[in-house]
Amino acid sequence: AQKVTQAQTEISVVEKEDVTLDCVYETRDTTYYLFWYKQPPSGELVFLIRRNSFDEQNEISGRYSWNFQKSTSSFNFTITASQVVDSAVYFCALSNYGGSQGNLIFGKGTKLSVKP
Amino acid sequence: DTGVSQDPRHKITKRGQNVTFRCDPISEHNRLYWYRQTLGQGPEFLTYFQNEAQLEKSRLLSDRFSAERPKGSFSTLEIQRTEQGDSAMYLCASSLGRTSAGTGELFFGEGSRLTVL
Numbered sequence: 001a002q003k004v005t006q007a008q009t010e011i012s013v014v015e016k017e018d019v020t021l022d023c024v025y026e027t028r029d030t031t032y033y034l035f036w037y038k039q040p041p042s043g044e045l046v047f048l049i050r051r052n053s054f055d056e057q058n059e060i061s062g063r064y065s066w067n068f069q070k071s072t073s074s075f076n077f078t079i080t081a082s083q084v085v086d087s088a089v090y091f092c093a094l095s096n097y098g099g100s101q102g103n104l105i106f107g108k109g110t111k112l113s114v115k116p
Numbered sequence: 117d118t119g120v121s122q123d124p125r126h127k128i129t130k131r132g133q134n135v136t137f138r139c140d141p142i143s144e145h146n147r148l149y150w151y152r153q154t155l156g157q158g159p160e161f162l163t164y165f166q167n168e169a170q171l172e173k174s175r176l177l178s179d180r181f182s183a184e185r186p187k188g189s190f191s192t193l194e195i196q197r198t199e200q201g202d203s204a205m206y207l208c209a210s211s212l213g214r215t216s217a218g219t220g221e222l223f224f225g226e227g228s229r230l231t232v233l
Contacts, residue, residue: 004158037224043205045159047221091158102149102211102222103172106158 002027004094006107013082014115021077021110023092029053034068034075035093035104045091051075082114118142120225122208128231129198136194137228141210148191149222150183151207152176159207165191198232205229 003026013019025034036048049059051068059066063080079086089111093104121140129135141148146167151159162181164172167188177183180198185191195202206229209222 042226044226045207045209045222045224047223050221093158102147102164102209103161103174104159104222106160108156108158 002094002105004092004105004107006092006110008110010111010113012113012115015084016081018078018080019082019112021090021112023075023077023107025073025075025092025094027094029096033095035095036066036077037091037093038088039091039109040088084114084116087112087114120208120210120223122225122228124228125226126229128233130233131200132197134194134196135198135230136192137206139191139193139208139225141208142223145210145212145223146188147211147213148185149209150191150193151209153205153207153227200232203230203232
């Protein structure tokens with residue numbers, strides 16, 4: 001069965017601190033996709049990144065970076081120099097490689113609060 | 117605004133009543149998805165349309181739930197004989213092609229919150 005675990009329910013940091021959100025996944029598939037989405041208080045899920053299982057290169061986008069390690073089935077997300085606007089619930093998700101690929105398996109999310 | 121829009125944003129109903137939600141995807145998107153999200157949980161996949169064809173349904177979608185996308189544009193999700201356990205946020209998303217295409221992004225609407233009393 002496919003499963004995504006985000007062990008951190010809530011994290012609180014002070015602005016400008018770095019913060020890492022953990023994501024561990026389980027799948028029997030050898031090819032799959034991993035995603036991170038952000039859900040601000042408005043409720044609309046916002047796409048951040050997709051990574052396919054072939055590509056274990058880390059990725060950096062501005063203050064955001066992602067560390068994909070297939071050996072530990074982890075896809076962690078780091079925000080550098082956090083800002084108040086980063087406060088949101090962050091979801092890690094997994095999808096299969098075939099089929100619609102729109103059936104995303106989401107974790108329970110990590111609520112990040114960034115205080116000024 | 118050309119994003120995914122959902123209506124109504126909030127619906128309060130009594131147990132046993134029927135409710136219908138509407139989703140208007142981004143106009144050029146051929147794929148449309150329904151998800152359900154309860155408090156403190158991640159979204160759970162319900163069903164998926166490619167154009168007007170419903171191609172995938174979750175086991176979560178009981179017989180009381182029905183979804184349509186009659187002309188391959190907007191979609192409706194109907195819940196018959198609502199139960200308190202149906203209380204949740206119902207999210208609609210759309211995409212152009214599979215998530216392996218382009219950035220793989222699903223574009224989500226703001227959701228329709230259902231409260232069953």
